[in-house]
Amino acid sequence: MRILLGITGGIAAYKAANLIRAFSEQGHIVQALPTQNALRFIGKATLEALSGSSIDNDMYQDVHEVRHVELGANADLIVVAPATANFLAKLANGIADDLLMNAILASTSEIYVCPAMHTEMWQNPATQANVSTLRARGINVMEPASGRLTGTDTGPGRLPETEEILSFVMGKKPLIGLAVTVTAGGTREPIDQVRYIGNSSSGRMGIAIATAYRDAGALVRLVACNIELPMPAGIEVVRASSVADLDQAMNNPCEIMVMAAAVSDFQIDKPFEGKLPRGEASTITLVPTKDLIADFAVKNPDTFCLAFALTEDGADVEAISQGKLLSKKVSAVAGNSISSLGSETSEITLVTKLAVLRESGTKIELGRWLVGAISKIMSRA
Ligand SMILES: Cc1cc2nc3c(=O)[nH]c(=O)nc-3n(C[C@H](O)[C@H](O)[C@H](O)COP(=O)(O)O)c2cc1C
Known part of the structure; x- marks a missing residue:
């Protein structure tokens, strides 16, 4: 499958490297698409080397190719991990202010979102309302894991382990071939x-x-x-x-x-x-x-x-x-x-x-x- 992997600007963005490797090992072709803020947490070189394809998240680069439409249409599956509170809010409201948001809005593919943030941010009524909106629209939003967060604090909000994300994304396919x-x-x-x-x-x-x-x-x-x-x-x-x-x-x-x-x-x-x-x-x-x-x-x-x-x-x-x-x-x-x-x-x-x-x-x-x-x-x- 061709997977568009959106990576947003949270502390867990570095874990996207493991996810790219795991999807690739299963034979999938991964196109990583980090937000500008994600690139503050993980290097472009790491993502390019692991995914085997170049990354350009500039919406206005190669405009003649209309890349957001192409990226959205070419993806069999869209996974966003980690997904920030900001990303959830933007998707719930259809805000299209970068290449990732535009590609997702231009796509009719199945979407999996794996939020990761501090417990208070996750439990904030605004975030919970956005999650409910996304789920009601058919977007698969994973529950974050509980455990150690940035610093010394713990609670729900942690990005689940790579294996759990894989089974969340691929495990929901009991009717293969029907x-x-x-x-x-x-x-x-x-x-x-x-x-x-x-x-x-x-x-x-x-x-x-x-x-x-x-x-x-x-x-x-x-x-x-x-x-x-x-x-x-x-x-x-x-x-x-x-x-x-x-x-x-x-x-x-x-x-x-x-x-x-x-x-x-x-x-x-x-x-x-x-x-x-x-x-x-x-x-x-x-x-x-x-x-x-x-x-x-x-x-x-x-x-x-x-x-x-x-x-x-x-x-x-x-x-x-x-x-x-x-x-x-x-x-x-x-x-x-x-x-x-x-x-x-x-x-x-x-x-x-x-x-x-x-x-x-x-x-x-x-x-x-x-x-x-x-x-x-x-x-x-
Ligand atoms: C050190 C640090 C860690 C952060 N970690 C998270 C996080 O885990 N989850 C989250 O939702 N936001 C986190 N943020 C805030 C986001 O970076 C911020 O909301 C940003 O606008 C997200 O941009 P994006 O959604 O376009 O990638 C963090 C910020 C900093 C400075």
Whole structure:
């Protein structure tokens, strides 16, 4: 893997040398990127020699190469160790005032952050609020170790040992090699050549699930229906627009199929050719579309299929999801309500033949929760 290792200006910056060596010994390619303050604690020569690549943290050097975008896009994984209180605050607020911050903001890769600072700085409500913000956004923030800090003081705030950082970063990959397809976004059924029947699904939930599977080591294929959000790195993205496109894109074997896309229940019987002129009354006839996940489940009996049930606010989500579990013959149904469409947060009722589980939170949190819940259900089957 290509790892971008951000190093910030704390006393533990010298330990980044061991981390570069450890990642390299595991066969990874490390690009070290220290902040200006980190270079007060560790020499550039040490970082260059150990990583085997030159270091230039000047944002405005080789401007024509737009290095912050290149660094962000080229990284399969971003690790920041040690991470100062200042860095946590900047990342939580999207401040882009040096090459490291710009590269991170320009990247869609998975991010691991290993804070190290004095106990009081770590426990300061400002730092804790920043850590909560970062975790809610899906950034992996490691708990610092307890022990001897600068000088004679001790307490939580120490940079964990290299081995612990390695297992924090690499150990979260229990699903290595698992083939997962996630559909996301909303389909569009043409009325004429320019108009369509669509829906307001943003694709956020599907992207969060695809990202959580990627982070767990799975090989993820994301079928993206009319999504305007940026696509996560390290995922195969297939674009689809109509129900027919989506049907075709789903025709690929996988071990887990997550049907998070909002699929139109209707299509126009005969879409008009060209553009319907203004001023004339027109009648359109809607016909039902194919139930894609039910069809996929029948054709792929060994695949774990998760369907979504979008219910009206106030409806009995559990009963509706139970009904879909039987009618679609899928492995599980995630019921949620219309108010979650386009929102950053949601509440999910996950129904299987054996259990009903509930969780609420940001879609990023729910994506991770669903991946864990599905793994548990599959291990019991
Ligand atoms: C001797 C010394 C040690 C420091 N150690 C830490 C530390 O361990 N953690 C931390 O968050 N800040 C530490 N700081 C403060 C940071 O260097 C300071 O907040 C700086 O602005 C961080 O810059 P950066 O985040 O851009 O690298 C230390 C400062 C000094 C002078």
